[in-house]
Amino acid sequence: MRPWRTVVAGKHGGRVVELRQLRHLTAVLQRASFSAAANDLNITQPALSKSLRTLEKSLGVRLLDRGPNGVRPTVYGEQLAAYAHLVLAQVSEAEQEIEALRGARKGRLRIGAVPAALRTIVPGAARTFLVDRPDVQLSIVEALNDTLVGALERGALDLAVVVLPAEPFAPEIETRVLTREPMAIVGRPGHPLAARRDLELADLSAFSWVVPERLEPDRRQLDRLFGRARLPLPKVVMETTSVTLLPAMLSDTTFVSYLPQSSVDAGGCVALPLRAATWTRTTVAAFRIKGPLRPLLGRFLACIEAVAADRSAAQGRSR
Numbered sequence: 001m002r003p004w005r006t007v008v009a010g011k012h013g014g015r016v017v018e019l020r021q022l023r024h025l026t027a028v029l030q031r032a033s034f035s036a037a038a039n040d041l042n043i044t045q046p047a048l049s050k051s052l053r054t055l056e057k058s059l060g061v062r063l064l065d066r067g068p069n070g071v072r073p074t075v076y077g078e079q080l081a082a083y084a085h086l087v088l089a090q091v092s093e094a095e096q097e098i099e100a101l102r103g104a105r106k107g108r109l110r111i112g113a114v115p116a117a118l119r120t121i122v123p124g125a126a127r128t129f130l131v132d133r134p135d136v137q138l139s140i141v142e143a144l145n146d147t148l149v150g151a152l153e154r155g156a157l158d159l160a161v162v163v164l165p166a167e168p169f170a171p172e173i174e175t176r177v178l179t180r181e182p183m184a185i186v187g188r189p190g191h192p193l194a195a196r197r198d199l200e201l202a203d204l205s206a207f208s209w210v211v212p213e214r215l216e217p218d219r220r221q222l223d224r225l226f227g228r229a230r231l232p233l234p235k236v237v238m239e240t241t242s243v244t245l246l247p248a249m250l251s252d253t254t255f256v257s258y259l260p261q262s263s264v265d266a267g268g269c270v271a272l273p274l275r276a277a278t279w280t281r282t283t284v285a286a287f288r289i290k291g292p293l294r295p296l297l298g299r300f301l302a303c304i305e306a307v308a309a310d311r312s313a314a315q316g317r318s319r
Contacts, residue, residue: 021055022084032070089155108137112148113161115243125304164282175284178308184271208237221279
């Protein structure tokens with residue numbers, strides 16, 4: 001299929017923005033350098049500069065500033081780049097949908113997931129998907145909720161497996177519930193609180209916590225748990241986005257944290273026998289709504305929903 005070359009951005013004054021110019025703009029901003037972007041795009045630097053000067057002239061605004069720290073967007077460039085990412089993502093999706101209608105089984109799918117999902121439901125879904133679609137380029141990245149939702153809204157991801165936040169998603173985002181599971185307060189094996197009976201929430205107030213940033217839904221739930229009990233908020237000594245660092249920080253210390261119940265053993269931790277209930281984490285698959293599901297996205301969604309259902313059924317039988 002020939003690449004799409006142009007898109008009409010507006011007809012006020014006869015202005016037309018070409019797709020290649022949007023690609024040039026995003027490449028320059030990604031690398032903060034004309035020379036590096038030109039190399040990535042396999043064009044000369046003068047040709048790249050001319051393309052963006054033509055775009056600026058067409059729009060009547062300056063899009064880029066050169067400085068000692070590289071190329072930075074102006075307020076106009078930043079706004080156009082936000083739309084450019086989404087436009088280019090949608091064009092790519094449209095090309096893949098047309099290929100699918102022609103019977104092609106190739107394509108690209110970009111998945112983002114929170115760490116707990118990468119340890120549990122994502123691997124099985126990816127294996128099943130690739131057995132059926134071995135020629136698809138599957139890209140999977142790990143990040144926390146806020147980063148993944150932002151990438152999904154910008155069009156940088158096709159699907160995000162995230163924890164359901166308290167705030168509603170943007171109107172263009174649709175979700176499917178995958179799992180619901182209780183959260184556990186955890187420490188290292190042999191933690192002073194591990195052998196306690198009838199452990200109360202107040203008993204945790206004397207201990208320091210290693211947790212993700214406050215933007216994360218579970219972190220907010222932890223604060224609410226202490227707030228409802230009229231206790232001071234947990235004393236946080238470290239915030240980290242790393243699921244590798246978190247259990248390592250609990251080792252040989254009295255620090256505490258939280259994990260999904262199913263991830264406690266895998267994290268090398270033990271669940272502290274807290275008497276009170278904590279909260280339930282709801283994990284969802286989130287994707288942008290653009291009419292019917294893309295065939296590749298629909299197939300991966302079916303795979304991950306099946307894996308999540310099997311896992312929930314197995315956990316139900318083990319209780």
